[in-house]
Amino acid sequence: MTQPAAQARDISKRFGRTLALDGVGITVAEGSTHALVGRNGAGKSTLVSVLTGLNRPDSGQVSFGGEPAPPVEDREAWRRRVACVYQKSTIIPTLTVAENLFINRQALGGGSLISWPRLRRRAAELLDEYAVAVDPAAMAADLTVEQRQLVEIARALSFGTRFIILDEPTAQLDGPAIERLFARMSSLREGGVTFLFISHHLQEIFEICQEVTVFRDARHILTSPVRGLSKEDLVEAMTGEASGLRTEGNRSPVAENLTPVLKVSGLGLPGQFQEVDLAIRPGEVVGIAGSASSGKVALGEAIVGLRKPVHGEVQVSGRRLRPGSVPAALAGGIGFVPQDRHKEGLVAGLSVAENATLPIAHKLGRFGAISPGRRRAVAESMITDLAIKTAGPEQDVAGLSGGNQQKVVMARALADQPSVLVLIDPTAGVDVRSKENLLDAVDRAAGSGTGVLVISDELDDLRPCDRVLVMWHGAVAAEFAAGWTDGELVGAIEGIGESSE
Structure with a gap:
């Protein structure tokens, strides 16, 4: 019987008083594309950090191909087993494509000296092997988002891993680029590569994934074949309530004779x-x-x-x-x-309150001084209005989940x-x-x-x-x-x- 490409069992992880994962698990079949979904703060990012060896779980086990995960200190061993292409690119823009592909291993096993012609030649071979149409000598800063993602995937495969985590890979791509990414994923799957696919775009789950796992509030809620699962059932598993998918606005039509704003x-x-x-x-x-x-x-x-x-x-x-x-x-x-x-x-480094009230800071005090009490009161109202999940107005905005950070940006836009x-x-x-x-x-x-x-x-x-x-x-x-x-x-x-x- 074929062993799973990756498996996490009974994983728990706590950061201070916050329980980030509560006995969760996931099994990703070899050669499949398995979706991991859940609301922001559900525990997806923490599980990814465990699956990539960046965080050691408080309890539970991780295995790859039926073998226990290596010690967290052995980074090379982890790179041979798993890689993650994050929504925020890890490509270094001031380096060439070739340098990014072989960063920290430019000598290619040949001692301490770097042979640049050899490096570019090996990079070209790697890009050609995975059909990535990018010039190895091009500066990474000149690449499109799509090209950066494909370079990251090629870099991960060059270590020997056949299990890749894609974290919101389509968030900054347009329709044709998304279709090309999905085609590349399908081709790689046929070659034995396994994907864990994280996305908030539910339609993509139904388009390319065979199974889906849902986390909610740090717990495992559901693992199911995608075939036969409705979008409404998936949303209900994610939110804990019946689907309320928006179909249209709740406003009355706007009068045509109004002067444009x-x-x-x-x-x-x-x-x-x-x-x-x-x-x-x-x-x-x-x-x-x-x-x-x-x-x-x-x-x-x-x-x-x-x-x-x-x-x-x-x-x-x-x-x-x-x-x-x-x-x-x-x-x-x-x-x-x-x-x-x-x-x-x-x-980053400023609080939720400071970020949300930036446009109106001059209105929160007199003679150029800001009243902390007034700023806090305004921020608390914003937190309530937009359901921002935070420890309080003084929490560093960098500590929020992506969805809650976006709510802070919206609050700032509406502040004045x-x-x-x-x-x-x-x-x-x-x-x-x-x-x-x-x-x-x-x-x-x-x-x-x-x-x-x-x-x-x-x-x-x-x-x-x-x-x-x-x-x-x-x-x-x-x-x-x-x-x-x-x-x-x-x-x-x-x-x-x-x-x-």
């Missing part, structure tokens, strides 16, 4: 987008979808001042904003949730009661319940008269929108009123659909 006229940035016109009325939620090359993210960043358009203008409540200025956008009444919360959304809210991938990498909390906050903001622009390819993000625009190669190519079907919208995003009036 956001007006974008002829906005253009060469190489990104051109001649974009857009108007959003108070209380209206408008979505923008499109592939990674569509220009949708650059458009959102230009509206909020992160990019400086070459022509056109942005107006908020009838007032023209100074282009390319984030302070001008904030002062003009725009709240913003950026695409990358780690890079642009949070200040903006006239316009611009959201880029607002629920990327968050669990089902956190997604509901975030989208409920969008509904409440729109209900109070805020105009909302949602830039995303997540269909659940777009369903509550009053209308959705689809961008293609830098221009608006289609518009869909509420009630669109998944096939219509996805077809337009991929350039094979038609607009719906």
